[in-house]
Amino acid sequence: MLFSGVEMNFSWISNRENQELIFNFNFNQSLDKNQWFLIGFLNGKRVSGADFCLFKDGTVADGFINSQNELKMDKNQDCEIVESKDSKISIKRKWITCDPHDYAFESGTTQVLFALETGTPEKLPADHHVRHFRFFDKVFPVLDSEDHKGIVFAVENVSFKADTSWCVLTKLDSDVLATKKHIVGWEPVITPGNEAFVEKIEVFWCRYDQESTIASSLFCDSNMAPLERSNCTVPLAVWTASQPKFEFPSKAGQPFGGKNSLSWILIKVTYSKITSKITDSSGLKVIYTEKLRKHDSGILQVGISDISDAVIPPKQSDLILNGFCVSNCSEKLGEKEIH
Template identity: 25%
Template sequence: MFPADVIVGGVKDGQTYFKDYHTTAHAPPTVDQSQDWFLIAGKETASGTILTFVRKLNTCDTADDIVITADTTRVIFSYHPDDVTSGIPYHGATRRGAKSVMLLSSSLTADDVQLPSDIVTFDFLADNYHVPSDTTTYACKTFQLPALGSKHHMIKYEPIITPGNELNVHHMVIFRCPKHVLNHYEFRCDNYTNTPKEVADCMIMSFIAWAVGGKTFYYPPDVGFSLGTDADPDFFIMETHYDNPLARSDIVDSSGIRITMTPTLRTHDAGLFLFGMSVSSMHVIPPMETDFLSKVICSSKLLEKAIPAEGIKAFAILQHSHLLGKEMATRLYRNGSELKPLAVDKHYDFNYQDMRYLSEERTIYPTDTLELNCVYDSSHKRNITLGGLSTHDEMCEAFILYYPRMPIDYCSSFPLYNTITNDVAHIYSQVKSWDWADPAVRAKFRSAVENSLYYQHTFGDTYAFMANTTSKDNSAAHPYIEPPDTQCQHISGSTQDRK
């Protein structure tokens, strides 16, 4: 359990014991000099021991405590059958566990939302799909929304996962089609060349994005996604990514997503904006790197073509990468300076991805620039990793929920590696044979990415809105600096004062 902020506690003979520890190595924890966790209650029942305790988010005890942030937090736990009042014996190989959580999640729950009485639901579900024994499968299925008769707002969506398949259904994206489609299809969509031509235009306009670990999502009380009008989609494709690392051939799945709609309209029509690296061999991650940074840029030259002068309001975000993903951040620039990022996750977990509310709505103006940072740990790899659909390929994407809806659905970019080659389409063939074990080679590639021009491309409904530009990354000029925690500036060194 290293590095970790640790609590050891229990109940013995009706008396609660409780103490604040920390770890300094892969060894038994050490008692904190400053006891900053405080016990509220403890009891022992027939089913186990229950402890309730509290701590400041930032105790200012930087030597021993970890600051609690809005990042993904890895909670680890262990327990022992005997009371531990002196010394800490090993808990055993089976009495332990770990879970990623959002300790500061601001997501709405059923207790926060009063749904209207006139709701209707529709299910996008697989139908006893026999998952291939391939380690990665993308399966697509089309759906026709029943006639609603009038404008409705989608105000909620929730995953429905076939019991036993929780770890195999990795993510689902529902795309909306810009036109009515006559036929229905089920097809493998690992390779976009397999997509029927009639629905090819559908695979760029996202409607719902869900990933493993995600829960039910409720739209804010004044926002909904418009359905039911002549201008709204009624034909959809659900893309399901199955992760099958054991290459099983016995997985049968009927998972999907249920949407909840209402004719009781809300004030604003929502949109979903997909912002990411081109999913292709132009996304290159070198091996043997602990913190390799890939950037995605969507500049004001593109945003100004679609965002209204008063801006759009972003209220939630889902950041997505694959197995090498370590950190992610969606950054915002205005007038040459970086503002507070929309979202930062320094502890990205491939198996815990959720649409997360922003702590406050953020306005994005047409003169702003968006940047997505994906940090990868490829230290265990010996060959380069490319962008792609497989779990073992990589992605760098952010799905941003916002209002009011604008005509841009997607903005992608990729580095042109212009200091390496003029033939960017064949960048992989240029670098695949490099001696990546040589630190100088890896430094050369990092420099090429850092100094690269970026090609950027946006599009919207039926490709009616398309634009592209090429620009250089200027984000380092005036980076955002997190303000210091003022409560820690006046803390003296004494234990009592720190409390």
């Protein structure tokens, strides 16, 4: 990360025995006594309410950001200095402190705020960064078996200057779909340098049967044919920022191919925090095998589909959306337990 010529590298150690996180910061130069550095943790997309640890002149303070983006000190000081030497700083904090202003570290993705400024720390500077991290990553086996094959679903050299979602409609080769296969996992393939901007990658099956359908690549909110996203609602694979590679249990795989298999695929890549023009070719590498596993797996969708009817109208203080599982869906669940 770069702050007005000051470069910073970030790493961490999760200490399970003491239930604490140690954050390590390495700068390309020593910080001046008048400079201060902040690491914060967001509960949502807004920085207001974020919990932070602030380092200045060899000391660290615990605080939170109010609704005016002002830096307020906490009554309970839960940030501690582990090391402060030249250009290296290490700070630790308990996973859970029971302080209402403190972020509780749990499994999943955490939005982390970084800021570096000069002067009195009174307000969050405009020059700050938000990144996504998983501090408690699960260790997955490597997808490198000899019987595994891969297909990369990705956008190709798309360019834009602002936050957006890009969609690609493509068709799988008939040779791949000729017989039933099992998807065993997937992993992100991110264009180097764009890791901070790729927020989510989704791959859907599409119900397109007509021969007139043509492959396309365009903004997801475009009304141009043939991209009708309402036809593409069956999830194949999903990845979100900082998520590691995903692998199904060894006895299960997600089926595709064979008789009556869908063939059209929609790839949707969502970008955020873009401040200048970028060119991207990111996507997901889906790993599959022709050696069928014991069980077929699937993806359970919970919530409301990504459709225009679910969009919150502007200037609404509240909105109620009701959803239910239709009978032709729930009847297929069967009487046995789902594992």
